[in-house]
Amino acid sequence: AQRVTQPEKLLSVFKGAPVELKCNYSYSGSPELFWYVQYSRQRLQLLLRHISRESIKGFTADLNKGETSFHLKKPFAQEEDSAMYYCALLQSAGGTSYGKLTFGQGTILTVHP
Amino acid sequence: KAGVTQTPRYLIKTRGQQVTLSCSPISGHRSVSWYQQTPGQGLQFLFEYFSETQRNKGNFPGRFSGRQFSNSRSEMNVSTLELGDSALYLCASSLGPWSEGDYGYTFGSGTRLTVV
Numbered sequence: 418a419q420r421v422t423q424p425e426k427l428l429s430v431f432k433g434a435p436v437e438l439k440c441n442y443s444y445s446g447s448p449e450l451f452w453y454v455q456y457s458r459q460r461l462q463l464l465l466r467h468i469s470r471e472s473i474k475g476f477t478a479d480l481n482k483g484e485t486s487f488h489l490k491k492p493f494a495q496e497e498d499s500a501m502y503y504c505a506l507l508q509s510a511g512g513t514s515y516g517k518l519t520f521g522q523g524t525i526l527t528v529h530p
Numbered sequence: 531k532a533g534v535t536q537t538p539r540y541l542i543k544t545r546g547q548q549v550t551l552s553c554s555p556i557s558g559h560r561s562v563s564w565y566q567q568t569p570g571q572g573l574q575f576l577f578e579y580f581s582e583t584q585r586n587k588g589n590f591p592g593r594f595s596g597r598q599f600s601n602s603r604s605e606m607n608v609s610t611l612e613l614g615d616s617a618l619y620l621c622a623s624s625l626g627p628w629s630e631g632d633y634g635y636t637f638g639s640g641t642r643l644t645v646v
Contacts, residue, residue, distance in 0.1 A: 453637075466634055503573065
C-alpha cells in the first residue's frame with residue numbers, strides 16, 4: 418500500500434534561515450509526487466510537482482528514488498512562508514491515472530522574524 | 531476564471547441524519563475528487579468521478595456515496611451520520627485523468643460538517 422510520511426509535525430525557523438521539510442514515501446510503482454500548501458484561512462494550493470522540476474516561491478524539491486524521499490527546500494525562509502505543507506503521492510499506471518492522492522500528515526512551518 | 535466552488539460552507543447536522551454536499555468544478559474540468567480532512571486522520575481520499583462514473587474509491591463505508599452530473603458538477607452524500615463524520619470535506623477538480631504534463635488538482639475551500 419502506498420504511504421507518505423512527513424516526520425515533522427512542527428518546524429520553526431528564523432527568517433533568512435534555510436528550511437527543509439521532509440517527505441518519505443512508500444510505493445511500488447512509479448511515483449508522481451506533489452507538495453501542497455495551505456496558508457491560514459486559505460484553500461489547499463499546489464506548490465510543486467516533481468515532474469515539472471520548477472521552483473515556486475523559491476522552493477524546490479528533488480525526487481530521490483533511492484531514498485524514496487521528496488524533501489522540500491528553500492535556502493532563505495520568509496515570514497510569508499508560514500503555512501501547513503502537505504506532501505502527496507498520486508497513483509499512476511501507464512502514464513495515466515485517475516486521481517487518488519495520498520497525503521502525508523502535514524508539517525506546520527513557522528518562520529519567525 | 532471561477533475556482534472550485536463548494537456549497538454550503540458550513541453545516542450542522544444531528545446523528546442519524548443524512549447530508550448532501552455540492553461541488554462545482556472549474557469550467558472545463560471533467561474530473562472531481564472528494565477528500566475528508568480531520569485533525570486525527572489528515573486528508574483522506576473518498577472517491578473520484580469522471581464522465582459521470584466513479585473511477586476510484588477510498589476506504590470509506592458505504593454510507594459515503596457520490597455522483598456526478600453531465601455538467602461535471604458533483605454531489606457527495608453521507609447517510610446515517612455519526613459523530614466521527616465531523617470534518618472538512620474538500621473537493622478537487624482536474625481536466626481529466628492524470629497524465630504527465632497535467633497541471634494537477636485544484637481544491638475548493640471545503641464544506642465544514644459538524645455532527646452533533
